[in-house]
Amino acid sequence: MKRVVVVGAGIAGLRAAEALRSAGYDGRLTLVGAEEEEPYDRPPLSKEVLTGTRAPELAYLRDRAHFVQLDIDVLLGATAESLDLSRRSVTVDGSALPFDGLLIATGSAPRTLPAAERLEGVHVLRSLADARAVRAALEGSPRVVIVGAGFIGGEVAAAARGRGLEVTILEAQAAPLVRVLGEQMGAACAGLHRDHGVPVITGAAVAALEGDGRVERVRLADGSAIDADLVVVGIGVAPEVGWLAGSGLTLDDGVLCDAGLNAGAPGVFAAGDAVRWPNRLFGVTMRCEQWTNAVEQGRHAAANMLAGPDGAAPFAGSNYFWSDQYGIRIQFAGIPSSDSVQLVSGDLGEHRFLALYRGGERLVGALAMRAPRELTRAKLLIERGTAWHAALAELAGAEAPARVALP
Amino acid sequence: MPAHVKVDWDRCVGSGMCLSIAPSVFDLDDDGNMLLLHGDGLAADEVDPVRDAVACCPAEALELLEEQ
Numbered sequence: 427m428k429r430v431v432v433v434g435a436g437i438a439g440l441r442a443a444e445a446l447r448s449a450g451y452d453g454r455l456t457l458v459g460a461e462e463e464e465p466y467d468r469p470p471l472s473k474e475v476l477t478g479t480r481a482p483e484l485a486y487l488r489d490r491a492h493f494v495q496l497d498i499d500v501l502l503g504a505t506a507e508s509l510d511l512s513r514r515s516v517t518v519d520g521s522a523l524p525f526d527g528l529l530i531a532t533g534s535a536p537r538t539l540p541a542a543e544r545l546e547g548v549h550v551l552r553s554l555a556d557a558r559a560v561r562a563a564l565e566g567s568p569r570v571v572i573v574g575a576g577f578i579g580g581e582v583a584a585a586a587r588g589r590g591l592e593v594t595i596l597e598a599q600a601a602p603l604v605r606v607l608g609e610q611m612g613a614a615c616a617g618l619h620r621d622h623g624v625p626v627i628t629g630a631a632v633a634a635l636e637g638d639g640r641v642e643r644v645r646l647a648d649g650s651a652i653d654a655d656l657v658v659v660g661i662g663v664a665p666e667v668g669w670l671a672g673s674g675l676t677l678d679d680g681v682l683c684d685a686g687l688n689a690g691a692p693g694v695f696a697a698g699d700a701v702r703w704p705n706r707l708f709g710v711t712m713r714c715e716q717w718t719n720a721v722e723q724g725r726h727a728a729a730n731m732l733a734g735p736d737g738a739a740p741f742a743g744s745n746y747f748w749s750d751q752y753g754i755r756i757q758f759a760g761i762p763s764s765d766s767v768q769l770v771s772g773d774l775g776e777h778r779f780l781a782l783y784r785g786g787e788r789l790v791g792a793l794a795m796r797a798p799r800e801l802t803r804a805k806l807l808i809e810r811g812t813a814w815h816a817a818l819a820e821l822a823g824a825e826a827p828a829r830v831a832l833p
Numbered sequence: 834m835p836a837h838v839k840v841d842w843d844r845c846v847g848s849g850m851c852l853s854i855a856p857s858v859f860d861l862d863d864d865g866n867m868l869l870l871h872g873d874g875l876a877a878d879e880v881d882p883v884r885d886a887v888a889c890c891p892a893e894a895l896e897l898l899e900e901q
Binding site (some may be wrong): 726746748802805 | 852
């Protein structure tokens with residue numbers, strides 16, 4: 427292999443490119459990024475960057491010298507337009523970029539409201555530019571309405587509340603985070619907001635965003651309205667795979683890959699939010715929109731690309747993510763589609779607990795608030811495919827080991 | 834001189850990856866901040882697990898310092 431192209435300069439693409447080099451690949455390596463920005467990290471954008479404890483510039487991950495040293499050609503502000511599998515080239519801004527190996531890591535883009543007219547004061551939060559804009563808007567002491575009670579919306583709400591602002595969360599579903607956590611635990615997350623003075627209005631369908639040039643209010647389908655100077659829309663993301671249409675790769679809510687993250691053509695792999703793959707850990711074909719998954723898939727896809735078809739290993743991911751809201755760390759690992767959820771330690775109302783998700787006879791998921799050690803232990807049991815009753819016995823009321831803090 | 838592990842505390846995201854790989858070296862406190870169980874030098878049989886933890890840390894927050 428002499429030419430590898432990595433399309434997407436987010437965390438999956440970046441870590442894949444670096445993994446290729448550290449595994450000894452010494453051919454030509456090109457990293458294509460759609461944004462003008464140098465590669466940056468997304469988790470802080472909705473957390474410390476908004477609370478004001480971290481400058482936006484600190485989200486940058488690497489500088490130019492790093493890429494020079496690794497001999498990676500970085501094309502920024504460059505749009506991948508199409509893939510030609512027979513010629514084995516990617517068209518980037520009208521020019522063909524030939525490859526022997528291709529890594530698709532184009533990630534995902536925020537969904538927008540059908541009602542979102544081009545009003546000032548209405549934002550999504552995905553890019554560093556978005557984070558700068560929302561942070562600047564928060565400094566003007568606006569009345570804030572969050573559309574979508576997901577983790578991004580929750581983090582923006584918490585950051586705004588931490589600045590003393592009036593915040594309302596609107597959620598179309600009957601409870602927040604139903605798809606991600608299930609109904610019962612979604613309700614626990616709603617309680618976290620309410621206890622911090624942020625109302626969560628569920629079953630709220632947004633009919634229109636109203637205002638004259640700038641947003642002034644959010645109109646709901648039942649006719650009621652909520653005044654707003656800043657609206658942040660966090661209603662999920664969709665995989666960025668439109669550029670692959672007609673390429674011959676299978677697109678089905680992401681690029682359909684095999685267990686080893688191969689996208690269906692020799693030397694063509696994918697990693698990160700854009701991937702749908704059979705995750706053998708849970709026996710389901712899934713897409714994962716999490717930072718840790720993107721890191722792990724990026725490294726894994728790079729290793730499999732170099733290993734060749736006979737050496738490729740399957741990728742199993744435990745879907746770990748975390749969220750920081752009101753100074754409380756929420757962590758989840760696994761999948762929520764399960765037969766029952768059981769609280770094994772702590773108290774939902776105190777926002778300190780570990781809850782386990784059962785799938786058949788196995789432990790398949792765990793949710794924690796302010797219980798990171800318990801979550802880590804549960805995550806390990808999930809990754810080992812531990813039986814439900816064995817996991818319960820190990821995690822219920824388990825004593826923490828002695829430990830010594832560093833000064 | 835024994836080997837040391839260095840933690841970039843600003844980078845740690847509490848993924849707990851290191852705890853699962855080298856449980857005698859790493860732990861977390863109740864707020865999700867990582868702790869070193871003993872900071873002053875790794876035992877000989879801890880060096881390889883810590884090397885794996887350094888490689889697996891998604892946040893690139895760990896470094897193994899091995900003095901010759």
